[in-house]
Amino acid sequence: MQCALYHAGRCRSCQWLEQPMAQQLCAKMASLRQLLAGRAVGEWLAPVSGPAFGFRNKAKMVVSGSVERPLLGMLRRDGTAEDLTDCPLYPDSFQPVFATLKPFIARAGLTPYNVARRRGELKYLLLTESQHDGAMMLRFVLRSEAKLPQLRAALPWLRAQLPQLKVISVNLQPVHMAIMEGEREIWLTEQQALAEVFNGVPLWIRPQSFFQTNPQVASALYAAARDWVRALPVTHMWDLFCGVGGFGLHCATPQMRLTGIEIAPEAIACAQRSAKALGLADNLRFQALDSTQFALGQHAIPDLVLVNPPRRGIGAPLCEYLSRMAARWIIYSSCNAQTMAQDLRLLPDYRIVRVQLFDMFAHTAHYEVLTLLERAEDNAS
Ligand SMILES: C[S@@+](CC[C@H](N)C(=O)[O-])C[C@H]1O[C@@H](n2cnc3c(N)ncnc32)[C@H](O)[C@@H]1O
Numbered sequence: 001m002q003c004a005l006y007h008a009g010r011c012r013s014c015q016w017l018e019q020p021m022a023q024q025l026c027a028k029m030a031s032l033r034q035l036l037a038g039r040a041v042g043e044w045l046a047p048v049s050g051p052a053f054g055f056r057n058k059a060k061m062v063v064s065g066s067v068e069r070p071l072l073g074m075l076r077r078d079g080t081a082e083d084l085t086d087c088p089l090y091p092d093s094f095q096p097v098f099a100t101l102k103p104f105i106a107r108a109g110l111t112p113y114n115v116a117r118r119r120g121e122l123k124y125l126l127l128t129e130s131q132h133d134g135a136m137m138l139r140f141v142l143r144s145e146a147k148l149p150q151l152r153a154a155l156p157w158l159r160a161q162l163p164q165l166k167v168i169s170v171n172l173q174p175v176h177m178a179i180m181e182g183e184r185e186i187w188l189t190e191q192q193a194l195a196e197v198f199n200g201v202p203l204w205i206r207p208q209s210f211f212q213t214n215p216q217v218a219s220a221l222y223a224a225a226r227d228w229v230r231a232l233p234v235t236h237m238w239d240l241f242c243g244v245g246g247f248g249l250h251c252a253t254p255q256m257r258l259t260g261i262e263i264a265p266e267a268i269a270c271a272q273r274s275a276k277a278l279g280l281a282d283n284l285r286f287q288a289l290d291s292t293q294f295a296l297g298q299h300a301i302p303d304l305v306l307v308n309p310p311r312r313g314i315g316a317p318l319c320e321y322l323s324r325m326a327a328r329w330i331i332y333s334s335c336n337a338q339t340m341a342q343d344l345r346l347l348p349d350y351r352i353v354r355v356q357l358f359d360m361f362a363h364t365a366h367y368e369v370l371t372l373l374e375r376a377e378d379n380a381s
């Protein structure tokens, strides 16, 4: 793939950029096979990949430089900044937005935050696009409310230039060098979420709730999970770490009892809204809870448990509980096959029926993997 920033040595985030996509896929498959070595795998399905360029629906830009000449991109460890607005991983539709945001920063007087001096206000710009209708969500991560009146005053100009910005908010992150987002969100538009649709299933993108960043490959991932579940006699399932409900909403049918569990209440509100739109609000229950706490408190055993945890995996307590609970099937969708392999070692009573790799993160060593497990004793009967 061609990336001028990579070839000029200005950004090396895509470590595999010089390898053709087919070669990248082979290397990822080899890594997955190695991590699962020692476990019998019933079926290896062909890996799924997406486009090589323009596949990201989200840009997380560190803002640096000066208020008149802001840079949107990244900050290296040595404190030097790089403008990444030309990164080819973003769709073309991001270009006019970046180009308008630079003069807007000056208009609104949003001084970029200077990490070394601990001064300035604007830390990040977070831009997300719905592939359904091209609508966009823009979030300004600010250190404090100091520039909020200026931002509000300049906003009509921005909205006139970029009518595709349907959701605009400020996130306050007062802590120096902390995680990207703070807890407080201040809405600058009436609309608080972007409508997205994958495979005919309505989903919502909103601040403070996880959403997959590669819509094409994520659609294929959800469709695969749906097909795998529908091929099994499943009438009761859990979707743990469900986010805005992508997996559960795809798998649900009017006959299915489904509980989705997720720690972020904002994401749960999105999932509930989608369930209602599908006319399935009566048999789908989405709750904002810790997945392990939820599981430990249940008596009714579902036919299938789907888990899609963060990079750390589901961890020993949930593995031990799932082992004891003995649901017939588990589907594990993981963005970190290393922690998934560790978790699978703690589920020794399950055999691996099927594995499929989804190349969500082209040009890097990362990938998503979907695994169907079946309880070995049920399998024998
Ligand atoms: C990889 S994302 C998956 C989200 C969703 N399944 C999807 O397809 O978009 C992992 C999710 O787990 C949630 N999470 C993190 N820790 C959790 C916990 N202890 N209990 C429940 N959910 C948790 C995160 O907020 C995030 O939404």
Ligand code: SF4
Pocket (backbone or CB within 6 Å): 003, 004, 005, 006, 011, 012, 013, 014, 017, 084, 086, 087, 088, 089, 363
């Ligand atoms: S992240 Fe973007 S700019 Fe950086 S190497 Fe990858 S494609 Fe190039």
